[in-house]
Amino acid sequence: MTTSTSRPDAPQGIAPAATKSLGDESLAPQKTRIMGRISYLLAWFGGCVSIGTFTMGSSVVGTLNLIQATVAIAIGCFIIGIALALNGAAGYKYGIPFMVQARSAFGFQGTRLPGLVRAVPAIVWYGFQSWIGAGALNLVSATLFGYDNLIVFFIAFQFVQIGLSVLGFQGIKWLENVGSAFILASLVYMFYSTVARYGDTLSANLVTMEGSWGLPFWGATMLFLGIYSTMMLNVSDYSREHVEGSGPGLLTTLYAMSILPCTLFMGLIGFMVSEATGVADPIRVFANAVDNTPLLMTTLLFIAFAQVTTNVLNNVVPPTYVLMDTFKLSYRKASVVVGLLAFATFPWELVKDESAAGLQVFVQTYSAFLGPIFAVLVVDYYLIRRRTLDLDKLYDPNGPYRGVNLAAFIATAVGVVAAFSFSTISWYASLIPAGLTYLLLMRYWQGCQRFNQ
Secondary structure, X not given: OOOOOOOOOOOOOOOXXXXXXXXOOOOOOOOOOOEOHHHHHHHHHHHOOOOHXXXXXXXXXXXXXXXXXXXXXXXXXXXXXXXXXXXXXXXXXXXXXXXXXXXXXXXXXXXXXXXXXXXXXXXXXXXXXXHHHHHHXXXXXXXXXXXXXXXXXXXXXXXXXXXXXXXXXHHXXXXXXXXHHHHHXXXXXXHHHHHHHHOOOOOOHHHHOOOOOOHHHHHHHHHXXXXXXXXXXXXXXXXXXXXXXXXXXXXXXXXXXXXXXHHHHHHHHHHHHHXXXXXXXXXXXXXXXXXXXXXXXXXXXXXXXXXXXXXXXXXXXXXXXXXXXXXXXXXXXXXXXXXXXXXXXXXXXHOOHHHHHHHHHHHHHHHHHHHHHHHHHHHHHXXXXXXXXXXHHHOOOOOOOOOOOHHHHHHHHHHHHHHHHOHHHHHHHHHHHHHHHHHHHHHHOHHHHHHHO
């Protein structure tokens, strides 16, 4: 690997910055790391709150007992930690973002595939979650002040998020670090309220039922794992911001322990509420708890705030970097465009009951690509590159990584077929077929030898 201090950066044409100010992000190798270990842990803690985790907990009622559900969540989070540490290693070591990391496996033009797989769902969920957050704020306003106007709250909510987004990782760092305290306090209160409100009606069967340690159990681990599977692709976008000096074991621990508390609290709240009431959506249950205004307000504010912390970290950064790479935009311009594109997803249509089937097909389709692309990236970095990258070649559009690497596309296709063939454990099932296909093609197919450099 070369050791020059200035490297070509195709989208920006600048050398790595010596300092980092608000909104100062580029695709160049990151030299200024702004997140220490505690800050990095809190950033992931605040940014990985998914309202869907409530539903994931509800979905295993009748299949797993309380102990099995808890263990399934813990295993899922530990696997997430390992996966994030594995795929984030290149970004952490070299300071490169996901779109640059993917060039060695997919090629300069080929990165459009993993870029789209990560960016399009992010923009859709950005709009969807903004609508949910605005709805929560609107209900707070209607309950406390009698003012009810969802459209106004949605537009205002979205522009607030755009304003936070243009601040870049300096803004993300402080938003997530400060927000994590409110999120944790809210979850503890919601968990306590769930036990206090439904403790008498929770069936003893919740603990004593036999449940399953077989395929349904491992399918449950994938449910909780799948919530974060998109972030496993672009984890380098975040790991490049973490200060140097953390080994693989510590990084795995940071990831797993940042994600576990939120996932455990939310999963078990959904699990217990669904068991006690028969209603799968705990938010609906809390919203109907009209005799407990503090619980209702806490829940609604938690929903709104969680959308901000999750959107700014998970749903803004990936498509922003994709636009920077594809259209040569600055970070601030790209993040504004992403925020405006979220309006174009028509989230008010996505939340309708009749849209549920189409949304499910959309999720299943893009999810099938997540495991295969992850496998290709990991095999490429560890087995093909032996954890050594030549950054000059990664930033040279006319170098060995120009064009498209067909091996990566073929391997991804093989993995997608495997994912659809074993839908219950699709992420797990796709890894070996995709990874092995890529490894064999890269080693024995002459048409891919240029990409072995």
